[in-house]
Amino acid sequence: MNENLPPPFVAATTASTAKTSTEPPLRLSRLLLGLAVAIAAFDSCFWRVNTMGFSMSIFVLVLAGIIMANRESSKAMRISRLLLALLAGAALAAAIETGVTNTLVLVILIITLAGVTYFDGIESFWGRWLSQIVALIFAPGRIFWLAARLIEVAFGRGLGWTGGLIGGCLLVVPTLVLALIFGSLLATGNAVFGDWTKSFFDWFWKELWLYLDIYRFGMWMLVAFLVLPFLRPATLSSKWWRSTDLLARLPEIIPTRGAVFSSGLVLVVLNLLFLVANLADALFLWTGQALPKGVTYSGFVHSGTNALTWTVLLSAIVLTVIFQQALQVVQRRELKGLALFWIAQNLFLLLSVALRLKLYIEAYDMTVLRLSVIIFLVVVAAGYALLTIKIIQERSLAWLIGGCVLAIFATFYITQFLNLGGWSANYNVARWEKDRTRTLDTGYLYSLGAEACPALDRLHEINPVIPVVNDEENRGALNTASVDEDKFDTVHWREFSLRAWMNRGALEDKPHN
Numbered sequence: 091m092n093e094n095l096p097p098p099f100v101a102a103t104t105a106s107t108a109k110t111s112t113e114p115p116l117r118l119s120r121l122l123l124g125l126a127v128a129i130a131a132f133d134s135c136f137w138r139v140n141t142m143g144f145s146m147s148i149f150v151l152v153l154a155g156i157i158m159a160n161r162e163s164s165k166a167m168r169i170s171r172l173l174l175a176l177l178a179g180a181a182l183a184a185a186i187e188t189g190v191t192n193t194l195v196l197v198i199l200i201i202t203l204a205g206v207t208y209f210d211g212i213e214s215f216w217g218r219w220l221s222q223i224v225a226l227i228f229a230p231g232r233i234f235w236l237a238a239r240l241i242e243v244a245f246g247r248g249l250g251w252t253g254g255l256i257g258g259c260l261l262v263v264p265t266l267v268l269a270l271i272f273g274s275l276l277a278t279g280n281a282v283f284g285d286w287t288k289s290f291f292d293w294f295w296k297e298l299w300l301y302l303d304i305y306r307f308g309m310w311m312l313v314a315f316l317v318l319p320f321l322r323p324a325t326l327s328s329k330w331w332r333s334t335d336l337l338a339r340l341p342e343i344i345p346t347r348g349a350v351f352s353s354g355l356v357l358v359v360l361n362l363l364f365l366v367a368n369l370a371d372a373l374f375l376w377t378g379q380a381l382p383k384g385v386t387y388s389g390f391v392h393s394g395t396n397a398l399t400w401t402v403l404l405s406a407i408v409l410t411v412i413f414q415q416a417l418q419v420v421q422r423r424e425l426k427g428l429a430l431f432w433i434a435q436n437l438f439l440l441l442s443v444a445l446r447l448k449l450y451i452e453a454y455d456m457t458v459l460r461l462s463v464i465i466f467l468v469v470v471a472a473g474y475a476l477l478t479i480k481i482i483q484e485r486s487l488a489w490l491i492g493g494c495v496l497a498i499f500a501t502f503y504i505t506q507f508l509n510l511g512g513w514s515a516n517y518n519v520a521r522w523e524k525d526r527t528r529t530l531d532t533g534y535l536y537s538l539g540a541e542a543c544p545a546l547d548r549l550h551e552i553n554p555v556i557p558v559v560n561d562e563e564n565r566g567a568l569n570t571a572s573v574d575e576d577k578f579d580t581v582h583w584r585e586f587s588l589r590a591w592m593n594r595g596a597l598e599d600k601p602h603n
Contacts, residue, residue: 114162114208118243121236121321124156128317129310137306142188144586147181150196153317154203160321161207169215173203176503183506187541187589192506198499201226204320216492225323232318339487340415349419353412357428360408364435371442398443399463402470405436406477410490413481420484429481433474440467440474455531456517458510458538465505472497509589511541519545523552540589 131152135145154177158170177199183192205222212218225232277284344352409429413420420426444467451460476493479485515535522530532549535542 116239116322117160118239120160124160124321125314125317128153128156129313132313133306133310137309142184144185146184146188146193146196150177150181150184150200153200153320156317157200157204157320158207170203170207173199173206177203180503180506185586185588186507187509187587189506191502195499195502195506198502200320204323208323216488221326222319222323224326225319228324229315229319232322232324233315235322235324236318339417340411342416346416346418349415350422350425353415353419353425354428356408356412357425357432360405361428361432361435364432364439368435368438368442371439375442375445398439398446399467399470402436402439402443405432406470406473409433409477409481410487414487417484420481426481430478433478433481437471437474440471443467455521455534456514457534458514461510461514465501469497469501509541511538512544512589514538515542515545519548523548540587 131149135149136142139145154174158174177196180192180195180199184196201222202219205218205220205225206215209218209221212221273287277287342349409432412425413429444464447460447463447467473494476490476497480487480490515538518530518535522528532546535546535549
């Protein structure tokens with residue numbers, strides 16, 4: 091079984107009995123210094139920042155350095171170097187333009203780096219990553235763990251003068267708490283004393299507010315709370331990460347002949363159903379014949395896309411379940427032949443969805459969402475390729491899940507570098523230039539921000555009265571306004587975006603009728 095699993099999903103049959111290794115030595119001074127540096131970096135990069143830009147790259151790289159500085163020599167140094175290289179690339183993408191995809195990639199890589207370099211006692215890559223996820227879920231407990239370690243150091247002989255300083259601070263806390271309790275009681279029972287304390291605290295908070303923003307202090311505490319599990323994750327039982335044990339083949343509920351007959355019947359019926367649906371697409375979509383009476387072009391193209399996409403995804407789940415049965419069932423050649431024919435039909439269905447989307451884009455212009463759907467269809471096709479390999483070579487479910495996860499991550503990683511908004515704007519403007527009788531949605535172009543600057547500059551050069559469709563009205567006219575090219579001369583370095591700087595505009599002027 092193990093030879094069928096990819097490196098990230100090496101089956102737990104060799105590692106399931108292994109426990110996480112003993113925690114590495116605690117370097118409390120290094121841990122506290124790391125927390126302080128993380129707080130300072132976050133404060134410098136994000137405090138009172140309106141738009142994240144170059145600051146995201148700086149903070150992520152600093153956090154990666156803090157994580158590695160809080161590790162002893164790790165057996166996973168080769169893969170950690172690969173992760174650091176990927177992280178540097180993602181940080182570069184954040185400097186170009188920070189977005190949801192880029193942020194998600196950075197979070198995944200930081201979690202993976204933390205888990206891989208800490209949980210050396212877990213043999214599988216997947217187990218180390220999952221352990222870090224669970225450690226983040228248990229994050230609240232790490233605060234109490236750190237408090238306990240500070241107390242041990244303070245009243246033991248752990249860190250010399252550092253321990254003494256920590257102990258002195260901890261001894262002051264009970265005194266302050268008791269003083270506040272009794273002071274409140276006395277102020278309640280003595281009006282004069284209460285007036286004095288009220289005046290004192292009014293003055294104290296007023297002066298404190300001048301030097302320390304309470305919201306900023308709260309942000310520091312939140313950052314420490316979130317970063318601590320990355321620097322020192324919780325030690326976990328192997329039951330949390332032995333997920334590959336749960337991905338075994340399905341139990342034999344019915345005899346082998348019954349399972350083969352049932353699976354074959356399902357595949358035959360669904361193949362026939364898909365064959366008829368694909369024949370309909372071949373007649374009315376691919377050959378351009380007239381649609382049936384009562385079926386509109388828009389309805390045929392648009393409403394069918396979502397339903398067919400869900401159909402393809404559900405088909406992949408059904409095939410996975412069928413070929414997760416016992417080996418004596420899934421090894422039958424007739425079942426494999428029916429499954430491969432169904433996969434071919436699903437790929438044809440995917441092509442039909444892509445063609446419907448193409449026709450819809452030609453009728454209603456390109457958007458970032460429609461580009462994203464195209465990328466999604468490519469990922470689904472890659473998933474079917476992996477499913478085909480699983481069926482032919484009888485790979486495990488863990489192998490299939492691992493391959494799909496890596497394919498999805500690779501898609502996210504590549505997509506973060508793509509200028510989807512700019513591509514959409516350029517495509518729409520180019521089509522409008524070829525046919526100026528078309529309605530151009532300039533309101534949407536402006537909503538894309540700096541990515542649409544080159545396309546809008548071209549419109550500004552032509553400077554016609556352009557038909558516009560915006561959120562409030564379905565028709566009108568717009569004389570394109572010039573963009574503010576000086577905006578990025580005064581932007582703070584933390585908000586700097588290379589793509590926006592290159593486009594030299596933020597499109598502050600909104601379309602108006």
